[in-house]
Structures are given as structure tokens and as C-alpha cells.
Amino acid sequence: MKMIKLLATGTLLAALGGCATAVSPVGNGLFFTDVSGPVTASDNAAASKTGKACATNILGLVAGGDASITAAKEQGGITKVANVDYRSNTVLGLFSQSCTLVKGE
Template sequence: MKIKALFLAFGVLALNGCAVVSSPVGSALFTDVSAPVSATNATDASRVGKSCASNILGLVATGEASIEAAKRAGGVTTVSSVDGYSTNVLFLYARYCTVVKGQ
């Protein structure tokens, strides 16, 4: 009986994870929001680059949501603005994307 209780406790602890993401309004059961991160004096925004990272159950996180990765993806050399996009579904799946606009 003690062994079953130990396995049950271990299983609960092993599966206890939450996927959360940065958001300007906090997290809810479902979140899909965007927010500004940064802006510069550059006005031309003819190119757009996007980079994302995701998290599943708070156990597996992959991706690169850096500004540099977004610049590379869009071929942006001069940044005019940076925005962040957050998605969270029932704390099971979370995704954060960085979008860089510039030339």
C-alpha cells in the first residue's frame, strides 16, 4: 500500500507543470495579447522578422524569441519597433513571439 502511495505521489509531482507566458495583462485560462516592447527614431518599416519560443506543460520549452533571431528572420538591419505577442491555452501550452520591424 505504501508503494502505491509513493508511486501516486511521484506521478502527481512529475506531471505537475504549468505553461505560462509573459503578458501585459497577466495570465488567464486563455491569453492572446500583444504589447509594444521598444521603438526607435527609425521610421522605415519595410521588413518584418518574427521569432518564437513555446512551452508545453511547463516541462518542455523550445525556440528562440530574441530580437536578434527576429532580425535575422526578416533581414532587418535597422530596427524601428519591437512588439511581443503572448498566447497561453489553459496553462498547458504557451507561446511568446517577438516581432521586429525595420529596414
């Protein structure tokens, strides 16, 4: 009976693990991930404004949001883009969020 419970628990954890993942240059951690990375840059060095747009995933069952560059530009009131980065985080494969960060004028 103890072996059956252990197998059931292991199967459940394996089935749920990684259900909600995010973009990461190093892969997703089993318990927690919080990483940032570059997307692109321009020769427009001025960057006094920042815009952020995010998309979220819960349990791999429900996902939504607009993490586009366009949405981040609109949120920050940016018309000339200097650079674009992303920030991703996950918690236990149950929740993940990926955000696009735009800097510019």
C-alpha cells in the same frame, strides 16, 4: 468517494494550471490568453520588413525556441530596427508561446 474524486480533480487542475505561462501586460487567462505589447521603438520610422522569432512551452515540462530580437531580425532580413513588439498566447496553461516581432529595414 465522490468527495475524494472531486478533491483529486481540483488538485490536479491546480497543479497543472499555470504550468505554461507567457508574458502578458494583464496576466494570463485561466482558459486562454492572446495579447500583444510593446518592447521598444527607435526614431527609425521606415519599417517595410517584419521578422518574427518564437519560443514555446508545453505543460511547463518542455520549453524551447529562440525569441530573441537578433533571431527576429535575421528571420526578417532586418538591419535597422524601427520597433520591437511581442505577442504571447496560452491555452489552458498547457501550451504557451511568446514571439518577438521586429519591424524595420
